Every structure is written in structure tokens, then in C-alpha cells.
Amino acid sequence: MLIVSRREGEKLMIGDDVEITVVEVAGGAVKIGIEAPRSVPVYREELWAAVRDxxxxxxxxxATLPQVPKRA
Incomplete structure (x- = not known):
């Protein structure tokens, strides 16, 4: 895991086309903005984990299929 320090307005780049911006730091919360191509899915981890599970x-x-009555 890479750990970096950033201030409001500073950015991180992931590859050539994903940009993470620190929008606000308040108390124990950090708001970030993510710019990525539409082809790159971006999920909150807890939602991603729920869908995965x-x-x-x-x-x-x-996998069971309903029984089809036999024709007479």
C-alpha cells in the first residue's frame, strides 16, 4: 500500500487517466474527487464488497429449473 500526504487541492495520478483530488479535509473526514474514464468502474469499497458477496x-x-408437464 502506498501512503502519501496531500493537502486540499493537491492531486494524485493513477496511470495516465485517473486523477484523485483532495477536495476538503474537515475533522476526521476527507472528501476526494475522482476523474476517470467511463470505462473504469469506481465504487465505494463497502458497496463493491456487498455486490461481490x-x-x-x-x-x-x-441451479434448478421448474418441472415442465409432459404432453399427453
Whole structure:
């Protein structure tokens, strides 16, 4: 993990096309702005983890299809 110190208005670059800007520092909270191409998904970690866990649960569930009545 890379740990850096930044002040309000300062930025970080990730690759050539993702820019992270420190927008505000107040108390124990830091607001950041993220500029990235639309092709790069950006999620809050807790939402990403919840979706990942749901996907894993769905992938592990038994796949059953409804029984189709036989034609007479």
C-alpha cells in the first residue's frame, strides 16, 4: 500500500487517466474527487464488497429449473 500526504487541492495520478483530488479535509473526514474514464468502474469499497458477496452466493446456489408437464 502506498501512503502519501496531500493537502486540499493537491492531486494524485493513477496511470495516465485517473486523477484523485483532495477536495476538503474537515475533522476526521476527507472528501476526494475522482476523474476517470467511463470505462473504469469506481465504487465505494463497502458497496463493491456487498455486490461481490451477493455474486458469490448466487454462483454457489444450486441451479434448478421448474418441472415442465409432459404432453399427453
Amino acid at each position: 451477493e455474486n458469490r452466493a448466487a454462483a454457489g446456489a444450486p
